[in-house]
Amino acid sequence: GQNIDQPTEMTATEGAIVQINCTYQTSGFNGLFWYQQHAGEAPTFLSYNVLDGLEEKGRFSSFLSRSKGYSYLLLKELQMKDSASYLCAAGDSNYQLIWGAGTKLIIKP
Amino acid sequence: TAGITQAPTSQILAAGRSMTLRCTQDMRHNAMYWYRQDLGLGLRLIHYSNTAGTTGKGEVPDGYSVSRANTDDFPLTLASAVPSQTSVYFCASSDSADLNTEAFFGQGTRLTVV
Numbered sequence: 001g002q003n004i005d006q007p008t009e010m011t012a013t014e015g016a017i018v019q020i021n022c023t024y025q026t027s028g029f030n031g032l033f034w035y036q037q038h039a040g041e042a043p044t045f046l047s048y049n050v051l052d053g054l055e056e057k058g059r060f061s062s063f064l065s066r067s068k069g070y071s072y073l074l075l076k077e078l079q080m081k082d083s084a085s086y087l088c089a090a091g092d093s094n095y096q097l098i099w100g101a102g103t104k105l106i107i108k109p
Numbered sequence: 110t111a112g113i114t115q116a117p118t119s120q121i122l123a124a125g126r127s128m129t130l131r132c133t134q135d136m137r138h139n140a141m142y143w144y145r146q147d148l149g150l151g152l153r154l155i156h157y158s159n160t161a162g163t164t165g166k167g168e169v170p171d172g173y174s175v176s177r178a179n180t181d182d183f184p185l186t187l188a189s190a191v192p193s194q195t196s197v198y199f200c201a202s203s204d205s206a207d208l209n210t211e212a213f214f215g216q217g218t219r220l221t222v223v
Contacts, residue, residue, distance in 0.1 A: 004151060030208045042199060043152075045211035087151070091208035096167065099151030 004100035028093025132200030
């Protein structure tokens with residue numbers, strides 16, 4: 001079956017760095033997305049990886065290893081506004097996204 | 110710019126009643142999607158449309174229908190609501206059905222079926 005695994009909840013301190021991991025099993029693979037979702041709001045796009053390696057975009061970076069079925073989202077210089085859920089999604093052979101349940105990130109002062 | 114708009118924001122619906130959730134986008138995106146989001150589960154695709162005039166079934170299509178008469182609108186209809194359809198429904202759109210394009214989401218419709 002198809003499956004996305006990510007931790008349910010993580011806690012980090014303002015100003016620190018946090019890494020949110022995601023492992024996936026899909027029939028075929030067509031890219032890995034990360035979205036941010038604040039409570040009660042719509043998901044918003046953060047990153048897309050289709051090739052192995054690290055993609056950096058400001059304070060956020062995303063890494064992909066296709067051979068390991070593994071990705072992570074790295075958030076640096078954490079701010080209180082980064083408190084949100086982070087959703088990992090992988091594209092399958094039918095060009096549909098399979099979504100993880102999301103990781104709720106709690107930032108403490 | 111409005112982007113993608115859903116209506117209503119929330120609704121309480123009696124079981125057995127029908128309801129249409131509306132979704133409109135002004136970005137001229139070709140692809141549109143309906144997802145439901147339930148606590149502890151990932152977003153699950155209900156139906157999708159790669160272009161106006163075409164629709165397809167997602168992971169959980171039973172009990173739902175859609176139409177795509179034009180580029181902008183993608184309504185989702187529940188013919189006879191059941192309590193298990195209580196959820197938050199998100200409409201989304203993307204420039205193309207290719208997975209290398211980001212999806213833009215509406216603000217969601219919180220539906221409670223009693």
